[in-house]
Amino acid sequence: MKIDFNAMPDKEGYFGEYGGQIIPPELKSIMDDIDRAYEEVRQTPAFKEELASLYADYVGRPSPVFHARRLSDQVGGAQIFLKREDLNHTGAHKINHCLGEALLAKHMGKTKVLAETGAGQHGVALATACSLVGIECEIHMGEIDIAKEHPNVTKMKILGCKLVPVSRGTRTLKDAVDSAFEEYLKDPQNFFYAIGSVVGPHPFPKMVRDFQSIVGREARAQFQEKQGKLPDVIMACVGGGSNAIGLFTEFLADEDVRIIGVEPAGKGLDTPDHAATLTKGSKGAIHGFKCYNLQDNEGNPLAVYSIASGLDYPGVGPQHCYLKDLERVEYVTADDQECLEAFINLSRTEGIIPALESAHAVAYACKLAKDMSADQSILVNLSGRGDKDADFVAEKLKL
Known part of the structure; x- marks a missing residue:
């Protein structure tokens, strides 16, 4: 059977048996709102033209x-x-989806963008995109990675984001995800969690993939x-x-x-x-x-x-x-x-x-x-x- 790769994911966010939204009902409604906003805005000429212009003249x-x-x-x-x-x-490559996510957060009227980072590239890219569109940015990063990736830590601070060191567990990426997500849950109506890869609940695996497919x-x-x-x-x-x-x-x-x-x-x-x-x-x-x-x-x-x-x-x-x-x-x-x-x-x-x-x-x-x-x-x-x-x-x- 020939697979239609363009049909992935299904409407519930599954790629075969993988993906979905294994999250509390109150968070599911927030994720569904993000999905609806994304599907609406991505088709508009204004959004497509702005993103294409930024890719060419800002990203290079x-x-x-x-x-x-x-x-x-x-x-x-x-x-x-x-x-x-x-x-x-x-x-x-991180700037490709960070620009898209920051523009979407601005379009949805969110007041702050949150994220985790490991090597710091997602953190730098998101701090950059948030500076560009004018929205508050908060990055959670494990203490081990902060020590190891000091140049990126410095860049994030220069760009004006709030950097939150994570000292729990392994003090690396997995724990940074946990920490950022807990902060996000404090006000998901007004915060936007800009996931840094094709992971997390639907629609993020789809959305980040779409931005990166360029x-x-x-x-x-x-x-x-x-x-x-x-x-x-x-x-x-x-x-x-x-x-x-x-x-x-x-x-x-x-x-x-x-x-x-x-x-x-x-x-x-x-x-x-x-x-x-x-x-x-x-x-x-x-x-x-x-x-x-x-x-x-x-x-x-x-x-x-x-x-x-x-x-x-x-x-x-x-x-x-x-x-x-x-x-x-x-x-x-x-x-x-x-x-x-x-x-x-x-x-x-x-x-x-x-x-x-x-x-x-x-x-x-x-x-x-x-x-x-x-x-x-x-x-x-x-x-x-x-x-x-x-x-x-x-x-x-x-x-």
Whole structure:
């Protein structure tokens, strides 16, 4: 049976058996209001024109597709191309959905936008978007990530958002989500929770995907124009999954294009120190939706780990779960060491310092390319730049 990928999710927010709204009735009505407002405003010429204008003149879209020739020659095999989301204003793909969410919050008359952040890229992008549209912004961030991603913390403060350190639990992304959501529940009528990935209750997995799908639309057209064909393989790192679904969506119906998501294996899949949700997780619910997640025998989320703060989340977007079950997308892993090697290698062969999150995808692309021929191609979504990680990596590698 041929799958109509454009029909996902259904009206209840499910991608197959994943997604939905596993939330209290009073919160369901709020989420339904957001869905209705989004579906109404996204069709209006004024909203579409304003967002398109901001993408072009503020973000700097379209982001280019770059042929990493020196890296390809060094690795051997397939040619590696990079979709340069690292060149966006604020340094990552996150600005794509943050602008959309901030505009929607303003349209709905909300007084404050709340969010969590791990690596800080979502926090910086949302603080930027809120400054632009003139709405209050509050970001919750784990204390470990605050120490690790200090450059992004500084940017958020400069941009005027309220930064809330989270000291509970693992003091990382999962706990930042919990903290931000609790603040949101204090006044959901007037606050807007701008979820930072394709996770959470419906309509957020759909909404964030729609805003991020500009990545794949651009990449598909750019690659065909320059190469005269589609890439043989497309690839992106997967934590919550927004940059990956942004690239994948436009290619899902192209059966000849192999699609790969790269999860963080951390210190090893045989240890508890990883965040390979689709690889090692089981079906359950987290943060208001059903997905594969890393959980204990009682269904509680496990503490997870990745060298990349933006990937250490125990759940994953519901559409990714469905695509895994359909076997349309392959989900693989790269560990910390492979990530660090790719980080340095791309920096020194192409002069591009990637985010540690993106370096997971670069690492697997280099591994896969060796088993492919020189007339084949791999397109990697380089979802962010590594400014935020440079000091951490330099200290870790004693550079």
